[in-house]
Amino acid sequence: MYLIKYVSEISGVSVRTLHHYDEIGLLSPQKKENGYRYYSEEDISFLQMILFYKYLGFSLKKIKELLKNEDGEVLNHLKAQLKLMQKEKQKLLTLIETLEKTIESEERKVSMPTKEKFKGFSYQDNQKYKQAAIDLYGREVIEETIQKQKGKEQEITDGFNRIFFAFSENKSNGLSATAQENIQLAEELHKHLCRYAFDCPMDVFSSIAYGYVQNKEFKNNLDQFGDGTAQYVCDAVQQYVKEQ
Numbered sequence: 001m002y003l004i005k006y007v008s009e010i011s012g013v014s015v016r017t018l019h020h021y022d023e024i025g026l027l028s029p030q031k032k033e034n035g036y037r038y039y040s041e042e043d044i045s046f047l048q049m050i051l052f053y054k055y056l057g058f059s060l061k062k063i064k065e066l067l068k069n070e071d072g073e074v075l076n077h078l079k080a081q082l083k084l085m086q087k088e089k090q091k092l093l094t095l096i097e098t099l100e101k102t103i104e105s106e107e108r109k110v111s112m113p114t115k116e117k118f119k120g121f122s123y124q125d126n127q128k129y130k131q132a133a134i135d136l137y138g139r140e141v142i143e144e145t146i147q148k149q150k151g152k153e154q155e156i157t158d159g160f161n162r163i164f165f166a167f168s169e170n171k172s173n174g175l176s177a178t179a180q181e182n183i184q185l186a187e188e189l190h191k192h193l194c195r196y197a198f199d200c201p202m203d204v205f206s207s208i209a210y211g212y213v214q215n216k217e218f219k220n221n222l223d224q225f226g227d228g229t230a231q232y233v234c235d236a237v238q239q240y241v242k243e244q
Contacts, residue, residue: 001030001038011047026050026064052081056088156196163189167233168225177235186240189233202241209237 008015021027022037027046029039039047046067053063166185175181193200193208200208212218212230222230 001040002044004029004037004039007039007044007047011044011051013047013051021047021050021060024060024064026060026067049081052085056081056084152196156192159192159196160189163192164222164225164229164233167236168229171226171229171232177232178239182232182236183240183243186233186236189237190240202244206238206241209234209241 004015004018007013008018018027018037022029027043027050029037029043031037049067050063053066054060058066163185167182170179170182170185171177190200190205193205212222213234219230222233
C-alpha cells in the first residue's frame with residue numbers, strides 16, 4: 001500500500017490531481033480511519049491506464065466510461081492501449097521522417113515536393129477540429145458521419161488531401177480561385193463529402209466552405225497546405241454552388 005505523496009512522486013501526477021480523480025470517482029483508493037489515502041498495486045495499475053488514455057487525448061469523462069465498460073479488466077485495457085499507442089507511434093515515425101527530409105532539403109538547398117511536406121499530418125485527428133464541426137453542424141450529424149467513416153479513415157483523408165493539395169498547387173500556379181479547374185475540384189470535394197459524410201445540399205456545402213474561413217480551427221488546418229488555401233477553396237466552392 002502506498003501513501004498519496006509517494007504515488008505522486010513516482011507517477012508525476014500532483015497530489016491535487018489525485019484528489020480530483022478520487023472526487024470524481026475515477027480512481028478512489030482505500031481510506032483509513034486516520035483519513036489518509038492508501039493506494040494498492042491495482043490502483044497504481046489503474047493510474048497508469050488513466051495516464052495512457054490521457055496521453056492519447058481522451059477526456060476524464062470518457063476514460064471513466066472506458067474503465068467502467070470493461071469491468072476493470074486490466075489486460076483488456078492494456079491491449080487496447082497498445083493498439084492505440086502503436087498507431088500513435090507510426091504517426092510519430094512518419095512525422096519524424098518528414099521533419100528529417102525537411103531539414104535535409106533546407107541544408108542542401110533542395111526543393112522539397114509539396115506533398116512530402118505534409119506527410120504524416122492529418123487535420124481530422126485534431127479533437128478541436130471535431131468539436132468545431134459539432135458546434136457548426138450539430139452532434140448528431142457529426143457522430144453519424146464518424147460511424148459512416150469507420151474503417152475508411154485513411155481512404156477519406158487521402159481523398160481530402162489530394163483535393164486540397166490540388167487547390168494549393170493551382171493557387172501557387174497563379175490560377176484564379178474561380179477558374180474552371182477549381183470549379184471541378186470543388187465538385188470533387190462536394191462528391192467526396194456526400195460519399196463519406198452525409199448527403200450534402202448545395203446550401204450546406206456553401207456554409208461548410210464559409211466555415212473553412214470563419215472557423216479558426218478549420219482555417220488553420222486548411223492553411224497547412226499553403227497560406228490562403230482556406231479562402232481560395234471557399235471562393236472556388238461559392239462559384240461552384242452559384243453555377244449549379
